[in-house]
Each structure stands twice: as structure tokens, then as C-alpha cells.
Amino acid sequence: MKYRMYVATVAIGLSLVTGASFAADPILIGYVGDLSGACGPYNDGNLKATRIAVDEINASGGLLGRKVELKVRDSKTNPEEATKQARESIVVDKADILTGPCTSSVLLADAAVAQEHKKLLWNSIGTTHRANIDFGNRYVYQSVANSLMEGRALAEYAATQKSWKRIATIGLDYEWPRQTIEMFKQHLKELRPDVQFVNSVWPKLGESNFGSYIPVLLNDKPDVVFGVMFGSASSNFIRQGKTYGMFERTKVFTYASTYLLKALGNDIPEGVYGWTRSPFYGIKSPAMDSFVAKFKEAHKDFPDDESIAGYDSMMQMAGAIKLAKSLDPAKLVDALAAQEYVGLRGKVSVRKLDINAYAPTFIGVTKKTPAYSFPILTDLVRIDGERVMPSEVEVARMRALAK
Amino acid sequence: MNILVRHPVVAGALAFVASASILVLANDVWLMRLTELLIWILFAASLNFLISFSGMVSFGHAAYFGLGCYGFALSAKAGVPIIVAVMIGPLVATFAAAIYGALCVRLNKIYFAMLTLACAEITYSVIHQWYDLTGGDTGLTQFAPPSLDLGARGFALLVLACCAGGLLVIRLVLNAPLGLVIRSVGENPGRAAALGFSQRQVQWVAFVIAGSLAGVAGTLYSAFQGNAFPDYAGMRFSLAPLVMVILGGLGSFFGPVIGAIVEKGLTGVLSHYVVFWELIMGVVVITVTVYSPHGFWGLIKRVINKGAPRG
């Protein structure tokens, strides 16, 4: 309830300060996010940036002559709770459009509700290709690379590492890691038939003691351990990996978003291969500089990848609403695809077929630099969505298979 | 008022007509909340049948609820016509209750409870780990049209019908000769033998009835939420109806109805106004358990009886 009061005070405060007056009811954005639980920190950064975007939109006159309002609900990193909150957001709060899901399973649960109530949902944190590609859900816009694209992008990178011949995998046992590892394996086998996949382990989501998994991973003497996990699972994996000498005995290739690098600080060794989705330090543009400055001023911290994606996708959606002159999902999808959007991540266009952004993936190696108090990914390689997006034929085949 | 307490059938019929008219008039928000509440009432009532009348305290009633969900969801996903799929859910639950029940009724009291817990955890783990079939932690979504294509109001009325039907079944069973035997076994296991029944057989029948009703609740829940998650067979869903039964009051037919209303109502209201609502719920649960073992229904009855002339 704190959030709700916060929204209210901010809204009242803003209207007093700006003195702006809006004729009609506000456009209500239902932000159903995982504010608590494993995803909490990611959603925190995402929500902060979404608020910045909403304030900017309102300061410049709102959308369609209406003010934009955020109504926040906590889905607790739990798909069942997410279903409930998303439904309440639409039915009780009368949200016009939804955003906020973090884990892929929450995204899938929300997507089902969005379809049921015919409201558009967009995501800027968690990813899976199941909703928009396999199920062909016309009410979900993926503004980040989906698990299929991400898995392929990582395989493209891995294929260029000639010394990686034996790969062990570890993934938390749920949607995103399963899909990502599957796509990574498939694509890498096509690119590099000589690569061999050795042991793979699947700790439960919520597992935080990897003591009995790490020795199994290392047993087959892999050249690299490919790890798909996030948040405190990642921190625990890396911290505990150090006590098992994992970083001396093999290379590690894992999801290393800005949040994780900040949280781990010097606990993450140098030389870890990591990927991320929109690092503020890896994209040089005046727009990014001004956003980072604005975020730092408001929150005394660098923005996370999820912050950048949150701001970027909110602005992109605002553009689409202006273009569509409507909140109707089908018209919004047309507008998203028609729009020439250039944002913090550069130009990001949207394909109508699966309502997916051609979003990039960034891959690099951890290194301490004098500029930041935490290690960052250096020697960044940017793999754009265009390179790894599934073809229309593939999409059709996947949809047929899912039927 | 006295007549309502004395003749639960009259009270039930009145409650049914009243609920139906509320559902017809309710707006979207209330429709949604009442639908969920009715499903919980059915689920809690099925557990209450086991606990209050058959003397068996199950810690794993969510197993049958969860299997009702997955039975429905998986068959709908496989392309079975919806009308058949909604039957398959409860059937799967009934089947599981028949097997688990046969094992569980061999034990008494705390050991019985522990075995039901083990059975539920086995079910949960299988659902959770069998990724290829159940989608694991991600669960299943988009397998059936929302609200079974009946619209929110139509679906709510269907749920009401099922809930009332379920309560009626429990009532009829309790009043039938079978129910008398079940009750006597619940009160005193030795007595059944004297009546010429095997205690285990009687308990098994009660267990299967409770399991299949929980399966109906599960199927409805899955259709209502439009999804199925392993959680539905997990510990949280085993404890929730238990708390409702206790809040409503042990040993009474309408206890779980009141319990579900109190639990859902309190949670809804409290979580709206205070951050630490679960703490308050905890205190309420403890207070009711310690000071009013007959729960809120017991309180209501006392108030009604005081108001009415004795005799």
C-alpha cells in the first residue's frame, strides 16, 4: 500500500507543481511487477525508470490529451499471484495497458490475463518466446530480446571462442533458463559441430546452496560453464564457486546484468564472460548520457539494464499511443511496428509478426576499471536482434508445433 | 432465526437464492471476488467433511485440488472438448484419492496426517519436475477459453451451482446411513467394528468423496484463473483450507463457509490497509484456536441462540 500512497502523492504533487490540467480521465498503466521476492531488485530499478518516463510524458502534455498514471501492484515473483494482481489491475483499477512482469513465468501468466481481457501487455525485464511466438498471443509486446534470440546471440558469441569445446550448463529449473539453454545448444551445434555438451544441472528456482551442483559441473573438466540464472542465485553461484575454485578450473559464461555487477562488486572475479541487455556503460549516445545523469540525480545510483529497458519501452509505447491515437491493442501493435523509434538503445524497430523488438544482446568480459566502483563488462560485442530473430518460416513452424 | 439453525436445509436454500441474486446483480469486481470465494468454500467444505465428520486430519488436501487443476488443464490442452475436460479434472483427483486414501487410512492421527503430507509432496514434486508434461514451475496457461466461454457472470453461477451441489452432496451423505457410519467411525473408531463395518473401508469412502470434491474445486479454480501451477498442489494450498476450517469452527456443517468468508474477507480488507496483515491473521488464528475452538460459526450460533427463546 506504500506504493499506492506514493503514486497518489507523486501524482498530486506533480499536478500542483506543473499546474497542468488534463481534460479527460488519465490513461492508467497497470504496473504489475515482482517488487518482492527473487526479482525485487530488478523490478525496483525498472519501476524507478518507468516513473521518470511517465513524469516526462506528463510534463510534455500527456498522451491523447490525457494524463498518464501508474498504478503499482506487487506480483511477488510468483505466477499465481501475478495472475491475481494482473486481473485486479484490469478489473478493479481499470488499467488500460499493462507492464512490469519480471520472471518469464510471471510474464506467461500475465500474458494469459492480458489476452483474456484484451489489453496490451509489454515486458521490459523477463523474456520468453513462448507467449508471442509459440502461442501467437496478440496482446504481448516483447521489448527485449526473447529467450530464443538471446540463446542464439550467446551461441553466436560462443562460436567465436575457439577454445570452448566442452560446455557444461547450469540453469534454474524454469522457463527462461530452459528455453535459453535449449536455443543456445541448438544454434551452437549448427555453428560449431565440434562443440560437445557435457553435464547439465537444474537447481530449483529459489535454490541458494550450490554446494552439491558445482562439483558435478566441474567433474567433466569443461572448458566453460554456461550458467543461466539471475539475482541472488547468481550471486550465490559466483560466491560459492570461488570456494570450489571454479574460476581457476574453468571459464564461466553467465548472465551479468548491471544490477548483479553492482551487487557483487569485487566479489565477482575478473575474466568472467557475461551477457546483458542494455548496459548504460556500453551504449554511447547523448540520449543515454542525459538519462544516466537524470537517473543519478534522482536515485544517486547508476541505472540498471532493467531501468534503461523500462524507460525505453515506456517511451516507445508512448510514441505508439500517439501514433495510433487509441489504446486498442491491435491498433497499438500496428503503430509499434510502423513507428521509427530511436531511444536509449539506438534504433529499435518492432516486427509485427510476433510483436517482438529487434532488441540487442551485449556480451563481454568482467574487468575492473577506474571509472566505476564495480567491475563492468569490457570488450563488449553487440549482437542485434536482426541477426538472431527467427525467420517467418520458423515462427510458423513453432506455432504449428505448439498447437 | 432459530429455525435457520435448526433446519440447515432451509438456511442453505435461502443462502443459495440470496447468493444467486447477488451474483446476478454484482459488478465485475465483486463477481471476480465472489467466484473465487465460492471455490474456496467448496474446497474448505471438502476438507471439513474429512476433519469434522470423519475424524481424519489431512495435511495434504491440496494434492486433489492440484490434480483437479492439472487433470482439467492438461486434457484441455491436449484438445479434449472442454465439457469433457471439466469432468476429467475431478476424475483424476478421485482416482488419486482412491489410491492415496487406501494407503492413508491404514494409519491414525498424526501418522495419517504425515502420510497425507507425504502423498501431497510426492504429487507436488512430480508436477514440479515433469517439465515436459506440466511445464514445471512455469505452469500451464492458455489451454482453455477464459471462464469456459460462459462469461464472468455465467461462470460465477456455474461455480455457485457446483459449490451448492458439493455442500448438498456432503449433507446428503451425512444424513444417509453411510453418513451415520462415517460419523460414528469419526467419533469412535471402535464402534464401526461393532456395527459390522470395516473402519478402513468407511474411512476410505469418506476420503474419496472429500478428494473428488476438492478435485471439482481445483478444476473450477484452474478454469477461473486460466492457469495451473505446481503451487496448487503445494503446502500453502493444503494449509489455507485448514485455517478456514478452524476459523469457521470444527464439527459444524457451515463452519467452512463462514471460515472461508472470514479468511478471504479479512485477508482482502487487511491487505488493503496494513502492510503486516499476515501478522494480524496469525494472531486471529491463534486467538480463535485457543479461545473459541468452535470458531466463528460457534460464535454466530451462540449469538443467535441467545436472541431466540429457548425450548
Add this chain to the structure above:
Amino acid sequence: MLFVQIVNGLMEGVMLFMVASGLTLIFGVSRIVNFAHGSFFMLGAFLTYQFAPHILPGTMLGFVLTVIMAGMLTAFVGACFEVIVLRRIYHAEELLQLIVTVGMVMIMRDVVRVVWGMNDLATAIPDAMSGAVNVDSYWFPIYNLGVMGIGLLVVVVLWAVVRFTRVGVLLRAATDDRGMVALLGINQAYIFTGVFASGSLLAGIAGGLAAPLGSINFLLDTTVITGAFLVVVIGGLGSLSGAFAAALAIGVLKAVGVLYFPRAAMVTAFVIMAIVLIVRSFKARG
């Protein structure tokens, strides 16, 4: 490899026993199935997180003191709960006793959420115990070995107390026959409070020791309690030695399971629990 996983499993097993011992002790004497036992474990972990930076941080002594302090505070909370609530309900049905402890789970969970927030916390392994012992090409973290040592020490102390002291005699008497103790002229209430506090102490210490090995969050309670039930039931409710054997077996099963049947480890454990109970039912019949 198998050897490594068995060692890993034994380490986890000792940890499991630490949790389960308190639960089985409480059940043995007062016949209460304490759902809140996991919550006491969780409290111990959070308190360790809270105290660790203030008591000789980084040293072994500091860490041991921290964990003991966390355990004592947890025991105090447990004793309060027993005196204020449980004592009023010993005569009532088992179900009601259980529900009261479920109420306690809800209370503790919220207290933890309000005090420490919703996000995962972590506390570092004390510097003095970081690092690993290398055997062949396998690494065994010193901290995990240390925890196993402490756990075994607790086992020995528990066994000695039960076997050789007057308290132990009372405990055994109470486990066998509650009326017996009353006949001995001992105030039963003291025994029940004492046992509940000791059980909570064990849970708190276990939570403290486990704290550096993973995330500390408000979901720990239910995660821990299912495992503890498993051990206690397989070991035979109320039996300490049984719980010890069961804990080691479950620990090894889980670790070896990662190697050979990664998806089925949990199911297997609960199937064993069910089989133990069913076999019991045949035995009871004669």
C-alpha cells in the same frame, strides 16, 4: 565423483539433522508437531546476518559467538511462544495444536518481512573459515567442513545429555510416558518449556550456521520445514538417533541424486517417507 557427492551429502545431512533434532525432541516430549520450527530456523539466520558485522567480524570466535547468540534469542522467542500460547492448548486436539503453530508461522514471517524487508540478504563466510581443502582435483570448502564438525559436536552433546544427565532421564521418561514425570514430582510445565526452548535453540543455531551458505529470505521457513518433517518421520517421530540416520541418508540421496537422477531426488525422498509410514502401519497391525 561419487565419493565427493557423498561427502557433500553428509555435510548437508548433518545440517538437516540440526534442524530436525529440535523438531523431533519437541514432538517426543510434548506431542506437538511444530510447523513453526522452520520459522525459528529462519529467525536464527536473520539474527546471524544482523549480529555478524558487530561481533569480532571475520574471526571464527566471533562467528561462533554470533551463532550462539542468535540461537539463544531464538530459544527465548520459542520459550515465550510456549508459555503464552502453547501451554493453553496441550489438552486440546492435535489439530488445534498444529494450527496454533501455523498461526505462529504467519506471525514470524511478517515480523521478518517488516524488520528485514522482502529481498534476499547474504552474510559472508567468516574470513578465517574461507578457502578450501584440496583432495585430488576435488575441493572441499573449509566452512562446510567446519559446519559438519560443529554439527557432529552438537550430536555428541545431545546424545551425552540424553544418556548421562538427570535432564536426560527426565526427557526419556517424558517421551515414554508423560504422566510418569508428574509422578516423579517434577513440574511438567518446566519440562515442556525447557524442551521447546532447546528445540528452538537448535533450530536457531542451524539457521545461523546455514546463513552464509545461501540466501536469507522470508521464504526459508517453508523450505526448511518440509525437509525437517521428512527426516523426522523417516527417523521415527520422537527418535533422535533415527532422525540422525535419516538426515544423513536424505542428505546423501539429494547430493547423489544431482549426479544420477537430478529430477527425481525430491520425489524419491517423499516416496521413502510414505513407504516408511506404510510399513509402520503393517507393523502396528502385528
